[in-house]
């Protein structure tokens with residue numbers, strides 16, 4: 001089964017992907033997480049992606065698609081988070097899946113107003129040691145600046161600054177939102193209100209992943 005979570009930056013794709021992966025045994029494939037790890041390790045791929053990621057622009061399609069092609073194993077259940085990001089990538093994904101006899105089963109949009117998404121992004125903090133995610137407004141750590149789990153230092157992602165977060169939102173509007181029409185046409189599209197509490201969003205997503213509800 002292949003499930004895609006679509007949504008503007010800040011809509012909770014990462015958080016919800018982790019929850020669904022744990023509940024349903026999906027492999028969680030986050031292209032953003034992969035790029036950040038490659039950048040931190042200073043690999044060739046990381047060097048290619050670095051400037052794009054830091055400035056909130058999309059990494060070129062060929063680079064992303066080749067990377068994803070190398071990760072997808074036939075027959076496994078995947079939850080794709082952050083890929084595809086535009087229609088070109090969606091077409092490439094369809095081609096990749098077709099070759100292994102599968103297709104996209106469900107595409108779910110996490111809907112959130114821009115102001116709320118920007119608020120969430122600029123107040124997000126990530127543990128630099130274990131990757132745990134906090135929010136200074138809604139989920140602060142017990143000790144300011146320190147991870148509850150491993151005491152690692154909490155930092156703001158470079159692309160979560162207000163200016164870059166706004167740019168990422170515009171990239172989403174321009175390039176990623178056309179995917180809604182693309183997947184509606186394929187009959188696999190559904191949407192969920194991402195302004196609810198995280199647990200309520202997970203419950204709504206679970207209903208869609210477990211069956212039913214596509215096409216709206």
Ligand code: AMP
Pocket residue numbers: 009031032033035052053054056057058059060064081082083084085089159168
């Ligand atoms: P994310 O963690 O999904 O918000 O992604 C962070 C950044 O990684 C994006 O702003 C892009 O620079 C890059 N990125 C992640 N996924 C893709 C993709 N599918 N296509 C192009 N760039 C991507």
